[in-house]
Amino acid sequence: MKVLRFFLILILFLPLNLNAEENDKRNKITKNLRCLICQGQSVYDSDSEFANSLKIVVDKKLEEGLSEDQIYEYFKTKYGEWILYDPVLNKNTYILWLLPLLIFLVGGAIIYKSFIVKK
Amino acid sequence: MIFSLVGYYSLILGLIIGLSLFYFSYKNFNNSNILDTKILSFTFLQLLFVLISFLCLIFSFIFSDFSNETVFNNSHTTKPLFYKISGTWGNHEGSLLLWLLVLTLFIFLFLVKTKNQPIKYKILTLVFQQIIIVGFFLFLIKTSNPFNYIFPIPSEGLGLNPILQDPALAIHPPILYLGYVGSSIIFSSVLAATSLKIISTSWASHIKKWILISWIFLTIGILLGSIWAYYELGWGGFWFWDPVENVSLMPWLALTTLLHCILVLEKKSILTSWVIILSIATFTLSMCGTFLVRSGILNSVHTFANDPERGLFILVFLFILILLSILIFFFFHKDNDRKSYNFFWLSKETSILINNWFMMYFLSVVLIGTIYPIFLDVISSQKISVGPPFYHKLMIPFLIPFLFMMAIGPKLKWIKSQLEDKIYLISFLIISIILAFLVLKNFNQNILINTILISSALYLFFITMRDFFVKKYKNISQNIAHFGFSLLILSILFNNLFASEIITNLKVGETFENSKTKIVFESVDQKTEQNYNAIIANFSISNSNGEEDRFSPELRIYNQPVIATSEADIKTTLMTDKFIVINLVQNQDFFNVRYQVKPFMLWIWLSVILISFGGIVSFLKKRS
Structure with a gap:
């Protein structure tokens, strides 16, 4: 309610x-x-x-x-x-905008590769 | 005079005890059947000396002893007693002394409270903590002595910055420090446990309590700062992505990640390397925060006391600590859990890893957003600003899957799991989407993203709400915290979407009216207090429903130092806050009036309290 x-x-x-x-x-x-x-x-x-x-x-x-x-x-x-x-977004700020996204991708890859059992 | 003397020599004694503790630890370590009572009593003595020193500083403030430079710079005889006391930590030197007090307090409590762990581990933790403590002693005595003399003795002090003369801000630093510095004990004990190779499930459940303590205090500390910013800084926001706020958010993110990660270690004895890295990162981030704030590198509302020498000292100290932890990590730690342990896609482990993954992403956004401008300035001397739009753009899209995972993750079982109650999960999803759409249907801006965002938050809200009533669902602390988080996101979203604002210039006696709101500027009063003079403006504001409220925002002119501030007048109700603030326009006889209606403001605070309450429940829970 x-x-x-x-x-x-x-x-x-x-x-x-x-x-x-x-x-x-x-x-x-x-x-x-x-x-x-x-x-x-x-x-x-x-x-x-x-x-x-x-x-x-x-x-x-x-x-x-x-x-x-x-x-x-x-x-x-x-x-x-x-x-x-x-x-x-320009040459000064590529790292600023893209590095976090890159970290995200790498993090996902690490988790997937090292831990999860593939069927 | 006498207080400065006693305070200073207590510090020196504390430092000497710190050094002697290394020796006793070394002796005890080689012969470690029982913990040497000398160690315990010396740790207590050190705490006592720092406490004496801290009390001396407080008394110097209370009695306005202006022969003390810190007191002279930050106090004044006309200040109310409460702010004389809070002025003790409202400055660089005093707040560092508070750091030191918390450091020594935590290691003493750690030694007393830790049972069922090897003696060697306790001693080694003490050694690492003493490295930090001695570093801070040196820092304090060498660069920021709170007991410097001034001669001749000035008859009056310079006063405390008026925006710091506020009850919430008086308790904000101590609480925040308990969180910040509390992470030092996690750092020390993780290094000790790594060196002795005793990282295990029992160590995890022992350190979890300490993580929870830091986390609870850090959460509440950030909340207090946010509440203060809301009513004191006078523009009605509660989070500005200001560098110093970010600096407190980063350890919080790392600590929250650690809190989730330790659950896996507690149950399954895996992810040890990750736990070590996170523990080191949390304390390093707290230290970095101190460095960034104290060195004056950051452009921020909080920056007081900029001094390059101090910055350099912290930087070197930080470098040594990081180097030490890296060495210990690589020399002593052997990671052997990867091969022996795997789990399936749909499992609690995966969901916690996903939590860690997203949290690390959020942390990297905040970290890069905060330090990249400094970095760019140094290498190419180009100045850029990174403000709220940057953080919102990078974080909000990722918040959506994160919220869904928060709802479903805790329901999963270890290793391999199946989704139960699929009908509930799906029907709640549909209800959430429909509700979100109904709420937003008249709203024509960004309707798609807002609908998705609100439905994901609503989804978490409903799922956690239902779990309170499910008998077999045991993990009440987690559920409270997640429920609080859904409430937080919902409140922030609604607060943003449905806030309204009127900005206008008015003279006394004038009226502003639009179709919804009528603002009458009735009169102006004056008031004289001990530490300030104020102009009080009286408004009566009525809305289209005929409800009328009276407001009296103030303009204060503080006497020591002479600074004008605006005090907002806020009417808080369960559902909305009405917020009015005035400003003097230079050389004009009208006031700039800013009136805001902010729905769900109270719920933002309540939800954070709920989140930390989840932590408290978990802390008090008996180990099963």
């Missing part, structure tokens, strides 16, 4: 949240930008002057009709890759 109530309430929640969508894109972008003058905060989370001015820039760029990727590109050329929380 308790579980059911859980989900009834949850379903009732839904309409409440749909209006937030107009800001979604801006929030998504600012969450991926580092506030350069803060300690480990995103632009979205920060209320520093730097962050606030960047939020305005993002709004402006969105109004100009730039896509998400174009906006990231704009900030990247202006401030360097340091500002992006979501590092793009």
Whole structure:
């Protein structure tokens, strides 16, 4: 019963949240930008002057009709890759993105080879 | 003055005892019918001296003895007593002294509590632990002496960073350290057991208790830090993938893996090499964490006290410990379980190995994500940031099979097994998918991945829920922890998906209104406390159902040091948190207001408590 109530309430929640969508894109972008003058905060989370001015820039760029990727590109050329929380895949970041996956594959192979009885 | 003196010489005495223990251990080791009482009493004396030293530092803080440099840098006469005390470990020197205290405490408890194990093993564990302890003594005395004098004596201290003046953060470091440093005893004993070649099922069940202790404290410590970040850092999140958070997550992942792996060793006496490697890795990761945080290499909210000399010392020390463990591993350990032991695809062993496999993957993601930017900076001086999107992209897809395995794995039997109750398993799967779809049907973003994710978490939820009512199902601690984990993932998902937020600028007397929410900024009050002055803003916020709440977030200006912070006001109910925080906008007469509705917030905390409760139940369980 308790579980059911859980989900009834949850379903009732839904309409409440749909209006937030107009800001979604801006929030998504600012969450991926580092506030350069803060300690480990995103632009979205920060209320520093730097962050606030960047939020305005993002709004402006969105109004100009730039896509998400174009906006990231704009900030990247202006401030360097340091500002992006979501590092793009290039020759600098191959190891970053692919090494964990490689470890996963190797780990699976080791388990399969050494322990499991083959029929 | 007197406290600094006593504290300092206690440290020196503790170090001397540490060195003399090597000698007694050596003597006792060659003639090891009984454990030399000198060893036990000297270990106790060492603990006592470190405790005295630690108490001296606490008293220096309580009496605001500013002739002590640590106190001068981190305290102030106007601070409330509670924060004077917690200021003791709210800084580099004091927190290291706490490390040392926990190190000595654990080895003493280990010697007292360990029964039915060879004397040689106990002595050797003590030796390895003393290597760590002596290393920390030297580190403390040489680079971070908490009892340095200042002359002339300043009349007032510099104060404690206001964001550390908080009840949750006052107990967060000690609890976390019990977990971090607790892993040192696992490290020492695994090295001892490897050297003596006594790794066996009985050793496994003996060390399992120590793994559980560290794991429980580490879990709760991380939870406290997370709760603190939620209400104190003031932007409503609870996990930021900040490097220092990652640093605490990595030993946790390794320890959780070890906890599962040791179950296999306990039953079947296999995977010994893997257990050794994991035990070494856990402590190394804790040490690396200390190194990364203390050396100031990481860009993080937690970084205090950056000093290259300290970083170098820890790095060298860490290098010695790793070298030592590698040598012991290769010289003493002979792995002979592979040929003699095999098991079938569908078995408990396989499921635990799969758990280990995925956990190691998650660990490698966190590890690489945390250190790769530093590495890249060093070799090519290019700065990149690795933030939440990276971790989410690499982890979430792998979470789905992981959750399914968590549901099914514990049901399997050793060596070879068959799935029982197939009808239940499949019908729960269908129910989960339908429910997840119903919940998300109005939601148009990423519906596919979210549905799959939620259904896998729901699946684990239902399966573990049902297992509570199955009589023959015995492993209650595991079930509680897995149930807690499903609840955690569900809460995080719903919290993310259904959170809503309003950001606006308001002056006193103004009202913000949209179709769902009305925010009235009613008035502003002022308040003066011992350690800060505050501006209190009063809001009344009503939603479309006509419910009205009153909020009073604060802007605090702490006096020592002068730092402004925002105190959020949070209304917590069973199902949602309402979170409001204000900020002053420079040179303007309005406030920046951020209001968030965050469903299931409380459940995130509760589920982590449930997970650690699973650990506690397992710890208290009598060995069958």
